[in-house]
Amino acid sequence: MKREKLNEMKMKFRALSSNEGFARIVTTAFIMPYSPTVEELADIKTAVSEAVTNAIVHGYRSNGDKYVSLTAVMYSDGSLTVSISDKGCGIPDIHKAMEPLFTTDAENERTGMGFSIMETFTDKLRVVSRVGEGTRVTMTKRLSVFSK
Amino acid sequence: MPTDFKIQDGALIVAPSGEIDHHETKRLREEIDREIERCVPVRVVFDFSRTSFMDSSGLGLILGRYRRATEKGIEVEIANPGEKITRILKMAGVDKLISIKGVVK
Numbered sequence: 001m002k003r004e005k006l007n008e009m010k011m012k013f014r015a016l017s018s019n020e021g022f023a024r025i026v027t028t029a030f031i032m033p034y035s036p037t038v039e040e041l042a043d044i045k046t047a048v049s050e051a052v053t054n055a056i057v058h059g060y061r062s063n064g065d066k067y068v069s070l071t072a073v074m075y076s077d078g079s080l081t082v083s084i085s086d087k088g089c090g091i092p093d094i095h096k097a098m099e100p101l102f103t104t105d106a107e108n109e110r111t112g113m114g115f116s117i118m119e120t121f122t123d124k125l126r127v128v129s130r131v132g133e134g135t136r137v138t139m140t141k142r143l144s145v146f147s148k
Numbered sequence: 149m150p151t152d153f154k155i156q157d158g159a160l161i162v163a164p165s166g167e168i169d170h171h172e173t174k175r176l177r178e179e180i181d182r183e184i185e186r187c188v189p190v191r192v193v194f195d196f197s198r199t200s201f202m203d204s205s206g207l208g209l210i211l212g213r214y215r216r217a218t219e220k221g222i223e224v225e226i227a228n229p230g231e232k233i234t235r236i237l238k239m240a241g242v243d244k245l246i247s248i249k250g251v252v253k
Contacts, residue, residue: 017171049203053170109208
């Protein structure tokens, strides 16, 4: 069966911490028509929150003049893809950044759990980053209601 | 979102409502630290019964308060985290450091 895009959404918002909640709400609204379970919804919200926070805090060092992009695609096979990208500083060593508890910002009480949470709460996580150019995080989650 | 502070048997009960993310933790951290300084409790209890969402910023908030409180000989406890918050607490191993009361399942 060929997989088709059922819906797609793209947006850009300023790298302001108040937009972390905004990104969660918009993503939630986008997937609601596809009847996610309460748990799936919570997983997606948490994963999006982690990725957006990373873009703001690490990618842009909280420079609110910059923009974070979010793209969400719902496919006919029940999988949802959410992509969050910034044109910020980039990650020099992705493997190190993805290690649980690794953080470059312990003094601001960042735990280094962001990528671990994204990995645990979604089915697939892909991170592409270039120093000085930015980072793109793409997460895929399959919604159970489609698997019937 | 407002946070309720209450003193009960020498313990400071901190009950944040709504969502705890990076945006909210800045304010929460200052408020909680100020209350701990002010009332010098024997124990700090995070009551999550009115918290609808928490990400890793919340973990940082809890662990940061735990570190500071322990230095002062103050105990820390977590109450009523609900299913979603329990999951994230356990994933990060917070349950091995801090006792959790009223866990759903």
